[in-house]
Amino acid sequence: MAADLKGRVALVTGANRGIGFALCRRLGQEGMTVVLASRDQSRGEEAAAKLCEEGLNVVARQLDVTDHASVDAAARWLEATYGRLDVLVNNAGIMPNKASVLEATLEDAEAMWQVNALAPWRVCRGFVPLMLQGEWGRIVNVSSEAGRFDRINAVATAYRVSKAALNAYTKSLASELHPKGVLVNAVCPGWVASDMGGPDASRSLEQGSDSIFWAIALEDDGPTGGFYQDGKPMPW
Numbered sequence: 001m002a003a004d005l006k007g008r009v010a011l012v013t014g015a016n017r018g019i020g021f022a023l024c025r026r027l028g029q030e031g032m033t034v035v036l037a038s039r040d041q042s043r044g045e046e047a048a049a050k051l052c053e054e055g056l057n058v059v060a061r062q063l064d065v066t067d068h069a070s071v072d073a074a075a076r077w078l079e080a081t082y083g084r085l086d087v088l089v090n091n092a093g094i095m096p097n098k099a100s101v102l103e104a105t106l107e108d109a110e111a112m113w114q115v116n117a118l119a120p121w122r123v124c125r126g127f128v129p130l131m132l133q134g135e136w137g138r139i140v141n142v143s144s145e146a147g148r149f150d151r152i153n154a155v156a157t158a159y160r161v162s163k164a165a166l167n168a169y170t171k172s173l174a175s176e177l178h179p180k181g182v183l184v185n186a187v188c189p190g191w192v193a194s195d196m197g198g199p200d201a202s203r204s205l206e207q208g209s210d211s212i213f214w215a216i217a218l219e220d221d222g223p224t225g226g227f228y229q230d231g232k233p234m235p236w
């Protein structure tokens with residue numbers, strides 16, 4: 001059985017397109033109040049309007065995950081508007097190139113580190129205090145099998161390192177939040193046909209977002225501190 005999510009409040013980062021957008025639709029269909037967060041407010045509003053037209057309860061909110069002031073303002077707005085946060089999905093991510101370990105510049109490395117690894121940490125620092133007030137929560141860090149240690153090779157090094165770091169952060173956060181009613185997991189959506197995954201990808205946006213949804217709908221005695229795809233454990 002999955003947890004009843006109706007009436008709960010969720011926030012998804014990087015949700016104006018791709019997997020995050022598909023996930024907002026799925027969460028809205030569950031009867032949740034969904035905050036569709038995007039770094040560009042007008043792109044977020046456009047995306048949210050499409051889901052509202054489908055009868056879903058989706059609200060756009062500006063949130064650049066690399067900008068501390070933006071995260072802080074969004075957290076204060078969320079507390080004032082809803083007074084709670086039940087589900088947080090760190091979905092925003094970038095892979096501007098797949099440069100190899102000797103080709104990748106430190107600028108590449110820093111950019112991917114900032115968005116893929118450090119930003120989820122920043123976002124959690126901003127939003128977890130509100131989640132803890134409700135003594136119930138689900139946090140999903142959208143990771144990638146590219147960060148699996150047994151798969152690491154010389155291609156797309158900066159992306160792989162950033163996702164491996166995100167996995168380590170996930171485990172650490174899960175350990176602190178478990179006694180407080182919050183389950184924290186890393187999820188790989190698979191190779192998905194978004195702008196990042198490209199048109200040849202084997203999975204649809206819905207398949208990718210379903211993989212994430214599994215970790216949101218966990219019962220209270222569900223797993224925490226793990227790495228999953230489609231509900232199946234994945235090696236780190």
Ligand code: NAP
Nearest residue numbers: 014018019039064065091092093144191192194195196197
């Ligand atoms: P996508 O289509 O490229 O979408 C990425 C989203 O992240 C966009 O909404 C983008 O916003 C947002 N974003 C980037 N930088 C941001 C920032 N500083 N602040 C806020 N939002 C920001 O990618 P996707 O495929 O949906 O990827 C979603 C997640 O899945 C990522 O974490 C990715 O690493 C992971 N993933 C994807 C695949 C795949 O095959 N697609 C595989 C494994 C893991 P803008 O529109 O403003 O750029």
